Amino acid sequence: MPESLQIFLENFADWESLARVWPLLLQGLLLTAGLAAVALPLGLLAGLLVGLGCALGGRVARVALLVWIDLFRAFPVLVLLILIYYGLPFLGVTLPAFAAAVLALVLNNSGYYGEIFRAGLASVPHGQAEAAAALGLTRLQAMLLVVLPQALRAVVAPLASNSLELVKATSIAALVALPELLRSARVAQEQTYNPTPLMAAAVIYFLLLWPFAHLVARLERRMLARGVR
Amino acid sequence: MERFAEYYLNAEVLATYGPGIVAGLWVTLATAAATVAIGVGLGLLMAIALAAHVPGVRLLIGAWIEIFRTLPQLAVIVFLYFGLPYAGLTLSPFWATAGALGAVLSAFAAEIFRSAIQALPRGQWDAAAALGFRFPATFFLVILPQAIRLAIPLLTNRAIAIIKGTALGTAVSLPEILGRAQSAMAIAANPSPLTLAAALYLVLFLPLVVASRWLEGTRVVPR
Numbered sequence: 001m002p003e004s005l006q007i008f009l010e011n012f013a014d015w016e017s018l019a020r021v022w023p024l025l026l027q028g029l030l031l032t033a034g035l036a037a038v039a040l041p042l043g044l045l046a047g048l049l050v051g052l053g054c055a056l057g058g059r060v061a062r063v064a065l066l067v068w069i070d071l072f073r074a075f076p077v078l079v080l081l082i083l084i085y086y087g088l089p090f091l092g093v094t095l096p097a098f099a100a101a102v103l104a105l106v107l108n109n110s111g112y113y114g115e116i117f118r119a120g121l122a123s124v125p126h127g128q129a130e131a132a133a134a135l136g137l138t139r140l141q142a143m144l145l146v147v148l149p150q151a152l153r154a155v156v157a158p159l160a161s162n163s164l165e166l167v168k169a170t171s172i173a174a175l176v177a178l179p180e181l182l183r184s185a186r187v188a189q190e191q192t193y194n195p196t197p198l199m200a201a202a203v204i205y206f207l208l209l210w211p212f213a214h215l216v217a218r219l220e221r222r223m224l225a226r227g228v229r
Numbered sequence: 230m231e232r233f234a235e236y237y238l239n240a241e242v243l244a245t246y247g248p249g250i251v252a253g254l255w256v257t258l259a260t261a262a263a264t265v266a267i268g269v270g271l272g273l274l275m276a277i278a279l280a281a282h283v284p285g286v287r288l289l290i291g292a293w294i295e296i297f298r299t300l301p302q303l304a305v306i307v308f309l310y311f312g313l314p315y316a317g318l319t320l321s322p323f324w325a326t327a328g329a330l331g332a333v334l335s336a337f338a339a340e341i342f343r344s345a346i347q348a349l350p351r352g353q354w355d356a357a358a359a360l361g362f363r364f365p366a367t368f369f370l371v372i373l374p375q376a377i378r379l380a381i382p383l384l385t386n387r388a389i390a391i392i393k394g395t396a397l398g399t400a401v402s403l404p405e406i407l408g409r410a411q412s413a414m415a416i417a418a419n420p421s422p423l424t425l426a427a428a429l430y431l432v433l434f435l436p437l438v439v440a441s442r443w444l445e446g447t448r449v450v451p452r
Contacts, residue, residue: 011316073438076430168302171302175303182301186311189311201304217298
């Protein structure tokens, strides 16, 4: 074996370190999964409400929601998390790291998902809502039963892409000391004086997210191809 | 309300720490510029290498795209900064952040350029061939300019999303806006520096977000 490769393997794939710290990594993985499992549905729901509000609300509500969307799309999610975790306690509101991370992810994604749903609902031809009204459906019924299902088909790709970004963004919770996967890997690295745990975390993230990333890329390619014709 | 102002809009604290935090704006801007240069440049190179069927690079580029499109940005930054020194490569916080974000952007950019090239009608290649163009002329004069126009909206959105990640540099003590605000907050025991940081991020990114909304509304390639 060439010497450089050996040095690389000793440093980045040291099984002894890994054997020592794997419980830490596993616990981190579970916390990452838990964070995603809580923040993803809540973010989707918040975004759907924002999108529906844009479509159904009056002029004032629409402008207010557009401002909401752009504000939260402009804020880096980490800035939001730091504000919530380190800034809110001065007002007497102290949230545990997990709740702060969920709140930051949900607020941030209410903007991202909100914009996706808003654009999707706006892309459905107006005649659909008018036809539904002619059949005697209320505005809400027309929106939920006629317009929304058609909008959903148009937004599958961006929704999937944004959901992947949300799951990836759970790693920022490491910066408020929540021992999710990345934070656990850093702690393990400091215990072992060896970057193998970091490598292991990268491999775990990759194996976990790659099938999903692959699917997102396929959906986006299909959308781009459809856009040209 | 008074208490709120004292905590979040404390003039004294802002006067002391404000200039330092505003100086972080330049670090944020420089990191963002380096990220976009690395990301778009490398992404375009990879897309060209793929389209030109440069032998032996297909697998390599494919792996690069899959890896950096999939890993969380913060994980890449942390790996470059804390992991690479063990391989004998020590990066400054600036290059660890810009390098990591650039690698992530390059993966998305390569994929976007590749899709745009593939999305162009086959007739463009045929027409150029009928005019007697060889591959380089066809690719660089006919295909690529159209593909770049097609790629711009997606690429802009992705670039904006990724340069917002410059705040992640705070994890490797990059002295950008957020990092400086956080240390000022710790020293002053007052969150006003964070308010200023939040305002700076809004000034920086709100125009980009509004611009990308406008860009999405206009059809770059007319039907």
